[in-house]
Amino acid sequence: MKIKSFKIENIGKFSDLEINFSKNDHIDNHIVIIGNNGSGKTTILESIALSLSWFVAKVKSAKSSGTAIQELKVKNDSPSGNIQIVVNNYDKDFSWTLAKAKRGRKNGTRTNLDGLNKLVDIYRTNYTNNDFTSFPVLTYYDANRGVLDIPLRIRTKHNFEQLDGYHNSLKGIVDYRTFFEWFRQREDEENEDKIKLLDSFKTKNVADSKILAQVNKVADKQLDCVRKAISTFLPEFSNIRVERKPRLHLAVNKNGKKLNLEQLSQGEKLTMAMVGDIARRLSIQYPSLTNPLNGEGIILIDEAELHMHPKWQRKLVKRLNETFPKCQFIYSTHSPLLISDFKDVKCYSLNDELLIPVNQLYGLDVNQVLLEAMDTNIRNVEVQAIVDDFRDSISSKNINKANQLLKNLNEHLPENHIEMIKSRLLIKKLHIANEKNQ
Ligand SMILES: Nc1ncnc2c1ncn2[C@@H]1O[C@H](COP(=O)(O)OP(=O)(O)OP(=O)(O)O)[C@@H](O)[C@H]1O
Ligand SMILES: [Mg+2]
Numbered sequence: 001m002k003i004k005s006f007k008i009e010n011i012g013k014f015s016d017l018e019i020n021f022s023k024n025d026h027i028d029n030h031i032v033i034i035g036n037n038g039s040g041k042t043t044i045l046e047s048i049a050l051s052l053s054w055f056v057a058k059v060k061s062a063k064s065s066g067t068a069i070q071e072l073k074v075k076n077d078s079p080s081g082n083i084q085i086v087v088n089n090y091d092k093d094f095s096w097t098l099a100k101a102k103r104g105r106k107n108g109t110r111t112n113l114d115g116l117n118k119l120v121d122i123y124r125t126n127y128t129n130n131d132f133t134s135f136p137v138l139t140y141y142d143a144n145r146g147v148l149d150i151p152l153r154i155r156t157k158h159n160f161e162q163l164d165g166y167h168n169s170l171k172g173i174v175d176y177r178t179f180f181e182w183f184r185q186r187e188d189e190e191n192e193d194k195i196k197l198l199d200s201f202k203t204k205n206v207a208d209s210k211i212l213a214q215v216n217k218v219a220d221k222q223l224d225c226v227r228k229a230i231s232t233f234l235p236e237f238s239n240i241r242v243e244r245k246p247r248l249h250l251a252v253n254k255n256g257k258k259l260n261l262e263q264l265s266q267g268e269k270l271t272m273a274m275v276g277d278i279a280r281r282l283s284i285q286y287p288s289l290t291n292p293l294n295g296e297g298i299i300l301i302d303e304a305e306l307h308m309h310p311k312w313q314r315k316l317v318k319r320l321n322e323t324f325p326k327c328q329f330i331y332s333t334h335s336p337l338l339i340s341d342f343k344d345v346k347c348y349s350l351n352d353e354l355l356i357p358v359n360q361l362y363g364l365d366v367n368q369v370l371l372e373a374m375d376t377n378i379r380n381v382e383v384q385a386i387v388d389d390f391r392d393s394i395s396s397k398n399i400n401k402a403n404q405l406l407k408n409l410n411e412h413l414p415e416n417h418i419e420m421i422k423s424r425l426l427i428k429k430l431h432i433a434n435e436k437n438q
Helices: 041-060 114-129 162-166 176-201 208-217 221-233 266-285 310-323 366-372 381-395 399-412 418-437
Strands: 002-011 014-020 030-035 080-089 092-101 137-141 237-243 249-254 257-260 297-301 327-332 345-351 354-358
Touching: 002 041, 002 327, 014 041, 014 354, 030 041, 030 310, 041 080, 041 092, 041 114, 041 137, 041 162, 041 297, 041 327, 080 114, 092 114, 137 266, 162 266, 176 208, 176 221, 176 237, 176 266, 221 237, 221 266, 221 310, 237 266, 266 297, 266 310, 310 327, 381 399, 381 418, 399 418
Parallel strands: 030 327, 030 345, 137 297, 297 327
Antiparallel strands: 002 014, 002 080, 080 092, 237 249, 249 257, 345 354
């Protein structure tokens, strides 16, 4: 399942905004939305999550409802607002509209769930006939996802069937608690399988080394999927596991050294939890795939660079694409690094309620992205004005003025700053040229 297009009318700050993610039958897999604070990025992601919540609700039970549009979200001064989505699934388009009128007002557009009901019916019929039916992963990670609920005790025993993969999936959080409980339960089952296999060798005359090799091969398919995703995304991490002493915790090896997951940095913890969360849901929702990481999904990530070092920001989109090749990702970001390091990124800039496609940014350096896509000066305006005047005086061969401006620049920048070094070289060149001409 992929989103093909999306439209909101009178929601948040938008009167009428439409986004089309498809061109010539190709639907983009990585869509990045940039824009100033308050330009409406979160409004778009939240509205998509809200639309998708209706699929999740109805696939569980045809009479259920998803999240309703809150009155507060309807544009001020408008009596009503609506959200329309078109998804492509099984090579067909399905669309549905959600509308909300303020108290006592009439709706301009009606809620229409015909397309959704048709789509949901296909899934429910398939699931009725086949226990191993797959369901697309649909998740939303909001900008407050940084607070992870680390459980000290295991409280719930889970029955993880396909639809349980949707638990808490569009609430904006990284569901670390369920991840932990699920991981422990699956690992217990994996260990039981190992013991059973060991027992079966008891009466047979097999060399210990052969037995060990066989036992080590026993791996829970779902856990394997999470382990694989984490080490594809973060190659320095391996062997995520539950340890029982001194008390129950998740452990992982970082460059070969064992760490409690709680000891990781905020960025490491959050990234691992998010990648683990997507992989866990795929493994539950794609029971018949040999490699569930090839399952489909729609993943919404607000402020995708949250807590990430620039090095990781640069790799984020590329690594997510490698780890989850069939998922569609929609990100919002303030980071120029996120949008310049992967070719198949479609970037849109939000400006005055308009969503403007941004030209190919692949391979541009950060300064160019800041200047061209984010409309931001690469340095302080005052310093930039001196640098510009300095360059002008060099061009007009006015060495006295250039010297004066260099002094001014030095009040703002240290001697070893690249701009100072460049400027001194330019003055030196001008001196040499002047001497030659005399
Ligand atoms: N009901 C409403 N009617 C009109 N304008 C609204 C309404 N609700 C929110 N807004 C406007 O929308 C803006 C919030 O948009 P949103 O949170 O989507 O921005 P953002 O691009 O995610 O910003 P940031 O980068 O700071 O997270 C606010 O600045 C507010 O002015
Ligand atoms: Mg926001």
